[in-house]
Amino acid sequence: MELEEIDLNLLVVFRQLLAERRVSKVAENLGLSQPAVSNALARLRRLLGDELFTRTPQGMAPTPYAEQLAQPLTQALGLIHGALNQKSGFDPATARRAFTVGMSDIGEIWFLPRLVDALVRAAPGVSVSTVRNASVNLKDEMEAAKVDLAIGLLPQLRAGFFQRRVLLTRYVCLMRRGHPLDKPGLTLQEFCAAEHVVVVAQGTGHGRVDEALQRGGVQRRVRLTVPHFTAVGHILQTTALLATVPEPLAQRIAGPFGLAYVPPPVELPAVSINLFWHARVHQDPANVWLRQLILALFAG
Template structure:
């Protein structure tokens, strides 16, 4: 016999008859009519080739074959019921879950110190690893569940993904303290004529700033181009160069590298920094917990 030929509802009737032994009770318990229960029993008898239940003065008594089926069918139905009605739960205090986050080097510098301190207090057994948004196929990795969340400016994550904004941030101009431009107000000409270090952050959306500067007709003196932001603080602290960087990255660099940043002289677009997750894991308890934790601790509160 193939399972595809078995109607699960017939097994529900069978299991309930074992418990109630009366058609009327079964009908009441399952929300069926008595003829409906009788018809289900008739179909099950034909399917299994056995009477299954015999009418007696004490009610519907199971046959020996029905009694042999009772335990495995009851166990199977119980397992299905429990699985479908399981209250999904994630306990951060006891979990040993390892999360993988997709983010840039900026994200690591801005989010990870605070996030790891929060996890140390709330989820000491939880660990985190990161992957660069630009070094993996983020769409495939998130769909497969290899990357739990991604954070940043990620225009490539569209269909099949949920996202929630953490904050909007502007671009600023950053340089070392004591730089000739370390003063109140920076003119467009001063910005244009300075020596620049730029970051080619392909795949992250940060390229929008370079495109915007070009559209404004500003030709910078670009002396150095690097593939990531992680070295920019070191470079600026030991040179006369300046850089256009996201403000929250600048905030993280000011103290460690003795830097300063000012409002950018150009009208550059603000960017959204979002948390992304694949729709397959929208209701997965651990995923829900982590993204809620991130939002509660890093969102600027301006999202509707």
């Protein structure tokens, strides 16, 4: 098939169907009628010789061929969009723009105070909304331009995404100040004998800590398991529990909650916290500006 044989608008409809899975929603997003979207899908089916999407109770499900096309076509459309808009520029002092950034609760605690302060000074018309990396299908949301950037330990974002390291950090053992183990030289025996609160943060990659401990034969006495890091400070403040957490979180909450932290008695993998963006916004001036701001504030 040659490029002149296909209408680029059909690929735009294809990309929207991948993201929304419903003809009515695609029609709303693109300002078209539902018959127009259905007609575009029919034309694309004839051109490509595949059903592309089939109706299910959950919406329009892509066929294996559609899934095969998804990444390269989305990336290509993103590059075209960026090339056509690279001259438009972005003036943060006058721009009115809302960004959506995916991050974990640790990210909100660590990044947002400084980021918001910088935005107030440099871009008074710019606002930011966050979504939890684990609460949405981040890959699909970023492909559909519903999420502009993501920050975190996100091994699921690979093909079709760019990334830059924001910081490289380590894990530490966090506890209340004055805890019997609040001392230099925490031993493995003391670590294993203590009771722990464990955070199972789905979709963040922090499960590598538990995997590393298991591989090393380290057995913790788990008293409490929680699905996020936000409550850790409150829990440790009034208990004798330990938590193994990324050091930036410990640095941020140790003072307000009266906590202390020490190196763990076992070697744990370093944490690479990266900034991710989709290829479709790689050259978007507004996205470029926000990426550069984040890297300037936090990348060492």
